[in-house]
């Protein structure tokens with residue numbers, strides 16, 4: 001398995017000035033970056049250029065939070081994967097539950113976005129996860145397996161090698177409720193089995209599986225210590241440099 005992956009999803013927070021300041025603080029805090037952790041920052045689109053500058057001297061990568069699936073054209077208000085590649089993104093978050101829920105993104109749209117990101121040599125961070133109602137109705141795995149199946153079925157041979165997957169239970173996002181270790185482990189193992197069945201052992205076992213949903217400095221180490229967790233997707237706590245840096249450290253052995 002490659003290094004762990006810790007992604008800060010800043011969502012719609014901070015104009016360019018605030019983004020530059022936060023990125024500079026994170027960057028300073030990672031002067032001696034643990035070699036075992038890959039750190040990624042996902043500012044809003046308007047922060048991408050300044051964050052790229054702020055992290056230039058560090059092995060921190062840039063991510064976008066979304067993209068359109070077409071290359072260019074009459075799609076007012078949208079940003080293409082080609083544009084994100086040009087501005088320096090190496091990752092794009094795709095299928096975040098806020099996109100699915102608030103912007104009506106369907107499984108089919110998300111599959112096209114995954115393909116667009118891969119065409120531009122960036123890595124999609126594909127988010128999957130169930131709502132509280134779905135969990136209560138025992139539909140957790142049917143929902144997640146449907147999301148995975150749809151997003152990954154069009155991949156070329158080897159396409160999975162550059163995909164990251166984040167399990168984010170919708171009920172845990174921004175709510176302060178995070179899933180218990182056993183719940184996380186159970187879903188991560190099921191996702192791993194799905195990937196191995198679909199892509200074979202070598203490829204399926206190499207995909208990084210992230211957890212996201214109310215990760216904070218107090219619970220990050222407990223989550224990082226779960227064997228099946230290869231990284232974290234952090235929302236609210238990534239907006240405070242000190243908290244985010246503590247979370248990054250949770251993947252470093254004492």
Ligand code: PGA
Pocket residue numbers: 009168172173174175176212213214215233234235236237
């Ligand atoms: P949260 O968000 O850490 O604020 O719950 C996680 C996410 O939405 O990726």
